[in-house]
Amino acid sequence: MGDPRQTKRKAIQLRRLVFRLPAVFSTMLRSKTASFSDSSRMRKETVSLGWNEAAARTVITEIEEQLRRTAPSRPASTGEEYSAEDLRLVEAIAEETRLAGANNISRTAAYLACYQTCPELHWAFLAHMVSRNAGWNMTDLHSSRMADVVDAEERRLTYRFLERSNALIFQDAYPQLRLYMKSRELGASRFHLLPFFHVSRFMRPFWERFWIDRGSALLTIGLIINEQNYIEKRVVRHPYFQKHVTGKMNFRLFSLAGLNQVVFPLSEQAKGDGAAGGKVRRLAGRTVSD
16 A cells, blocks of 8 residues: 555645636747747847858758767777877866866856857847746745755756756867867867767767857757757656656646746847936847857
């Protein structure tokens, strides 16, 4: 027989969930209506992404060539073919990644610092915004409203799910961003060092092409695909998280209601500028969506 206390706890949780359903569906309706309205307005004010079809085809060809090779490239387990300068650079970036990856706050700040230094790294700003929203969601898990719907253990596991996803993405992506920034400082590509950070071979053609033409749109798409794939098996489809988080009814209801969506600003206005004559810089569609 099951534990009576656990059965009672589940019954209480179910009653709370049923009680909250009208509010959840009301929030969902308002969220979807607002999203549709904003999306319609943004479609009327589209901004060119600066897409380079020829560059994209070149990258695709290089990736297909990689897939045709039967033997994987030799892992960078030794430093025989690398200079002492290369090894020092790798060690420095590894340490920077360790320090900046201490928690979600430091990761969020690190992404923004990358973007501010190199505005052509559109993905860095996208990652900053996603990481910041994840922090809000992680904080919301401990709010009194969540306590009415989700028990402490489920909140803990959901928090772990969000933290694990964001930490893994940072672990994979931040060294790539720093390697580009260092390459720019040195005036020469250092993307042959990507294997040191266990970055997928899929990404090197994107970075090499970006080094040539600074095509932000293509690089951003490459990073989005790579990072989503990076956490797919490790978190999203991992049996543990499927059982304890993504398979739960609460998690699915929050997704339907839009309560775990990422929110991006449509524009920003410099502080002190008046509404009539101030210069407004559009974000969504120019930087975030690139």
